[in-house]
Amino acid sequence: MSKLQLKTVSAIAVVDLAHELILRNFLSVEVLRQMGMDVFTQYRLYQQGESIAENRLAEHHLVALWDRVDAKSDFAFMVGRTVNAKAKGLLANWISYSDTLEQAFHIFQRNVGLLNYAECWRLFEDTNHNEVALVFEFDSALSYPNLAIERSMVAIIAWANHFVSEPLEVKSASFTYPEPHHRDQYTTLFGEHLTFSADENRIVLALSNFQQVLDSSNPYLRDVLKMRARTVSLLIDGDSNTTSQVQTFLIHDLAKYSNIETLLTDMHMSRATLYRKLKHEGATFSELVKQARQQLLSSQRQTELSNDERAALLGFNDVSSYYRFIKHLGLHG
Template sequence: MSIGNTVSCAAAQDLVDICLELDILSTKTLSELGWDRSWSNSPDSRLPESVLISLWQEIDKHDKGRGLGLRIGQTINPNAKGLLASWVSQCSNLGEALEVFTNNLVLMNASENITVHRQDSLVSLTFNIGSKQQYPTIAIERSMSAVMAWAYSLTGNELTIEKAEFSFPEPDYAHQFKQIFGHSIRFNASSNRISIKAQALELPIVSSNSLVKGIIQSKASELLSDIQGTSSTQEKVKKRIEERIKSSEPVSTELISASLGMSRQTLYRKLKEESSDFKTLFDQIRKEEAAKQLDRGVSLSSLSLHLGFKETSGFYKAYKRWFGHSPKAVSRDQTKN
């Protein structure tokens, strides 16, 4: 899967939650758009970028000069952080946070890009989103507004904007831009850019924790490998199945394919291209987990539920097929020992 056609489920869910909170979209509208909240159950789940674009296009229909992009950007839910936002929150200062964020935006959306340029005492941030996609203007407004809101949330200090430029005509709600970006604003500019004093990058992050940052960074590196296609489809599927079994969540082709941002048919095809199939992978992981958990003395009934078997008898049959004997024999041996 190319990195340009999936986006973070967590980021999309955050957008949905804010729109519900601000009464911009209704649950009925979201249902009509095909939105499924279960997509965001896993922190590293992905969904097709087309779903996010449809969301933005629907929000744009409700905008009508209300400045919804700016309002959405200014609304932050600290409890709804995705992987990238969590990583940024553990950085030492705003400069490091900005570097991590801009270098790893692919974790959220590969179509979004922020270029940082430093000249003398000023730092400029230039925003671009989906030049070949159909994002409305309010999407870029949201991105620029959100950077301001997050900077305040992370440091407890409001950024002073030296200059703000926007590539679109001045809207009817221009006064809202002044409230967020100050009075040095220019519309119909060549790019979407904000400039701040370089010393602002030294502001400390109030939630900084180097140990937690290292853990999140390791997880992010794994996900980046997945997104950028350095992992095979088999490896991605096995990882998702293992995660769901570990957290006692149901496993199905529909759930796994959705978490990878592809249809069930596409998942079948990609696995077939690698001479594999979903049933075999699921069976293999169940077998490995069964052996591991029985060695730890887990009861047969608990293990059956843990592996997702509806009936204990189904687990017994599978175990005998895997190992050539009943799991009761292993359980009896452990009792003797």
Template sequence: MELGLTSFPTVSAAAVLDLYDVLSCHQVLTQRNCCQLNFRRQDLMGVEKRVPLAFEKQLWALGKSASSIENIGFVVGTQINPNAQGVLSHLLSVAEDLREAVYLYKKYIVLMNQCEKIDVIEYEWGLRILYLTDYDYEYTQISTERSLSAMVTWARYLTQDKFTLLKASFKYNKVSYFTEYISIFGAKLKFNQKETFLDIPNSVADLKIKTASAYIKEILVKRIEHKIKVLFIDASIKEKVTLIISQKLHCDACSSDIVAQRLNMSRQTLHRKLSKEDSSFKLILSDVRKEKVMGYLLDKSQSVESIGGLLGFKDSSSFYRAFKSWFNTTPKAFRLALQAQTADELVEQHLW
């Protein structure tokens, strides 16, 4: 399967490979559900390959439902496999120092995952890396754990220095595997905060990267600039609308007016362009909701009653009617089937 750069939104195949292997190692990803995913490990081989974000989301849903690896974000994020580096990872490995690597990461993170982003704030004492992901709401914690633990793990690997952070802050609640946070981020941790960030002192930001190469860096930057241009210019209106709805669905901010504003066009122009692509805003909204609902149902912490709101429905009756039209059953019945692992027929008929 050769996946083009215009699949939108997409992630680097190299970034998904570790997740795939961890799930396989813990027997969460079996031959049976591999067939359901209609994907093979060899599809993730190659530093310049890309895969649809939807595939990574399906893997995260499987991982989140597995009680055997509650800390799956950390397990994946702390993997060190130099042979599976993507183009962005190669670029960071030839930066002059950690400060430059952070800014390169901020600029080009979209190449790794089109739904993740960071900001960097300079202080007298050092850098604050703000994690501002647009990742789906239901995977915020595990994607944060994976991304931030990967940042620290690779930074230590590239500088060959076991540095300590000044502070780490997280939006979500304190976790049961708190000692793992300390081993990665240090002792100064705060949870239930307004922002997620890592504070790095100047002494750490100025650490030299052992494999720095100005010549290779220049070549890789040109290659990355070209790839990013292809990613965004060639994306269809339908693909762009799908991404925006996917990002904003849980905020109840996915009306056609708001999406049109994000795309710098009028609502009428948006509908006209979607019609030319044999699509519509209503159809895309329904497809995104249908794709997301399985991940929510696999998440045991979400009640069926709350899922409708997370999908942007104004009331539970609207959610139940839509779900019935998608799967010809109720959300509760479908969840029971998933938990009992007897939903093969439903998945094959309605999701894949």
């Protein structure tokens, strides 16, 4: 098997989501700390007012946080609709200095990896009907829940409205997920023409919307941030933190890669080298496996699996080891 490609997202994306989850009692600070010192350190810096705009975290942290949200809640809609200036990362700052909304979207579309490489936005112009369609999907080895899709669809309109003086005219919108309980909130943002359980996530806008000038337009600052973004992109491409690599393998297939010999084979690394590198980064293999098991167990809380199936999924050789694990966590089988 070839080496899995390490994927990271903007630390702002992870930390801002964690912050909102804590505010709404979906997450405690202690549970966030248990997710790993990398994410907890970024959270503390954010709380202290430090800039983390160019920092990165492993993608699986973002997915793990989304998995903690009640699928029936309106959390994703509310978070997506809220424009938090404090949570503007490098990409949001860059596009805010665009001349027009169309330019802003093209910058966003081409450089979305600065936020999250998995977000895939496509644009289709229909000059005959004076319309433009924005189509969205996640392209990732990890499984993003519908809530993450909802947040992205809502946020693209909320941020666009934040940048321009005239609110966008949404002609229609379709979503791949089922109709939510809070459907009435959608009409205030997306209008009356809504379709759920659709084949794709699509927002259709009036083409004239895209010609709107941004009040914050600044060519000089835009070029400055463009150069900085190029530097950050090179750093992202060269990221090879061993801890994050191990976490990526574990989140990909915990049952397989909790076996250290299998992991070493696919990482093309000796046991001594792995231990040395993890120690240098302040981590151990057993700690990373434990964290991965806690995260997967949390995401599987509402699935109907037998204890034998859960034990196998978490990489335990027998169910008794699984029982000892959940007892140590203070849980019940």
